[in-house]
Amino acid sequence: MTKDEKQWLNDLSEIGCILCAHLGAPGTPAEIHHPRSGVGMGRKATHYEAIPLCPEHHRGKTGVHGLGTKGFPKHYGITEQDLQAKAALMVGTLRAQRTVRRLDK
Numbered sequence: 734m735t736k737d738e739k740q741w742l743n744d745l746s747e748i749g750c751i752l753c754a755h756l757g758a759p760g761t762p763a764e765i766h767h768p769r770s771g772v773g774m775g776r777k778a779t780h781y782e783a784i785p786l787c788p789e790h791h792r793g794k795t796g797v798h799g800l801g802t803k804g805f806p807k808h809y810g811i812t813e814q815d816l817q818a819k820a821a822l823m824v825g826t827l828r829a830q831r832t833v834r835r836l837d838k
Contacts, residue, residue: 738780744824750787751820755811761787766797768813784816 746763748754753761763785768778790796797805797813806812 734780741824742780742783744827745783745785745820748785748820748823748827750790751785751816751823752790752809752811753787754823755816755819756809763787764791766791766813768797768817769802782817784813784820 742765745765748763749759750761750763753759764787766784766786767780768782768784786796788796792798794800795808800808802813
């Protein structure tokens with residue numbers, strides 16, 4: 734894992750569960766989920782395609798592994814790809830805020 738990939742995953746963890754944020758409860762601690770759809774049989778997505786999800790939304794009965802890749806978007810009305818895009822935007826915002834704080838010092 735490169736230094737940049739490690740920082741990306743740390744930033745994803747810092748923003749918290751992206752599905753909780755989407756549902757109106759931001760800041761829930763997250764673990765990293767690597768989607769498998771679109772990457773081939775048994776292969777994980779890259780670290781840059783990972784999604785921060787709380788334990789319930791990741792591994793729980795109402796999570797992506799509990800509901801499955803077809804049941805998850807049906808249940809929540811949002812796909813893993815949409816959540817990944819939202820997470821990437823939030824990481825971008827987080828990094829911009831850090832830069833501004835550094836420049837203000």
